[in-house]
Amino acid sequence: MTTLRIANGRVIDPSQNLDQVADLWIRGDRVLGVGPQPQVQADRTHNAAGKIVCPGLIDMHVHLREPGREEDETIATGTAAALAGGVTSVACMPNTEPALDSQAAAEFVILQAQRAGNANVFPVGAITKGRRGQELAEIGGLVQGGAVAFTDDGSPVMSAEIMRRAMEYCKMFDKAVLSHAEDLELTKGGVMNEGFESMRLGLRGLPAAAEEVMIFREIALAELTGARIHILHVSTAGGVELIRRGKRRGVRVSGEACPHHFTLTDASLRTFDSNYKMAPPLRTDADVQAILDGLCDGTLEVIATDHAPHAPEKKMRELDLAPNGIIGLETLIPICVKALIEPGHLTWPQLIEKWTVNPARVLGIERGTLKPGGVADVTVIDPTAEWTIDPGQFRSKSRNCPFAGWTVRGRAYAVVLAGTVKYCWG
Secondary structure (H helix, E strand, O other), rough: OOOEEEEEEEEHHHHHHHHEEEEEEEOOOEEEEEEEOOOOOOOOOEEEEEEEEEEEEEEEOOOOOOOOOOOOOOOHHHHHHHHHEEEEEEEEEOOOOOOOOOHHHHHHHHHHHHHOOOOEEEEOOOHHHHHOOEOOOOOOHHHHOOEEOOOOOOOOOHHHHHHHHHHHHHHHOOOOOEEEOOOHHHHHHEEEEOOOOHHOOOOOOOHHHHHHHHHHHHHHHHHHHHEEEEOOOOOOHHHHHHHHHHHHHOOOOOEEOOOOOOOHHHHHHHHHHHHOOOOOOOHHHHHHHHHHHHHOOOOOOEOOOOEEOOOHHOOOOOOOOOOOOOOHHHHHHHHHHHHHHOOOOOHHHHHHHHOOHHHHHHHHHOOOOOOOEEEOOEEEEEEHHHEOHHHHHOOOOOOOOOOOEEEEEEEEEEEEEOOOEEOOOO
16 A cells, blocks of 8 residues: 655644644555654655645535536536535535435435545435425435435425424434525515615515524424434524524534625625625625624534535526525635634634534544544645635636635645545645
């Protein structure tokens, strides 16, 4: 087996409370150890001086669109974009056409990812058949097919009874339920956050309460069933507080924040640019601050992109007709550096924890660590690299990025997947 030495980097592994300048040793597809390895000779050595060496980043909220919407993204292009962004593992959402609601559908995703040979892909199964919210999907079969969690993301499960039964079934398999928290009765026809800006622009709004009433329901049902519930793309101050209170009561609830929700506000829609249209929508300055507070105090323990690619011709439609969503895999690192590291909200170990061991724990996957014997998925980050975001250079098929033209710092310098260098050094 080949032995790889990544030398002189700042090795940060929150799973071991490790933060030191040292060498990382990899033998075959496994981590050998950190620090001196007597009597071990490296077949290859890469110098990571001045760089951060950490477990491969995990994005637990990605839309790969395949099968059914390959004009927006494919498993091959989405996973190539993931590597370019420093992400070694993605959990893909089931809102494909057809939905990922069967064992065969989950196995198809895994097979396509293996054929692509880029980042790891962990399929997330649909809670209900066809994501229609009417009948539970075959949860046991999906688990056998490789599904690591369950959601109808893109749509909420409106029936509390069906969501309760889903939690009970998922608890049997120790799988988390991931909730798209939205009351469709309150958001029907909405384009942006309901508030001063929507009134000013004359656009129908989506109230914060539409998210918060569903988060309240999910926490209540998780408390009833003892299941694990993860709230996707939290966007409101009230939502953050509900999760915080649920944790205090001992409910098995976790929450995630997306970079656009802690960097942008609904004032961006003054441009009528559909690249700022998403669900849940961009909210207010107060909501942004609440999300930052939630990240700092651990209420929101995961950062994920909600990478939602759309072909350019779809996003170029009128604002009320354009689909929701933006891409985010290739801007994850620099946007988090700009919004979290540079202002001093989080330290590097705290940020990396939200990218690695925490999402791995929610999904129940053996990733996100550099412990000896673990799978050698590694991301090397250049924290000082300055560059300008240009979606035209992205590996994603889509270009719907609200951060185009931003001058940022930080990017993936190299990516190692199961001991193999998958993304170019330097």
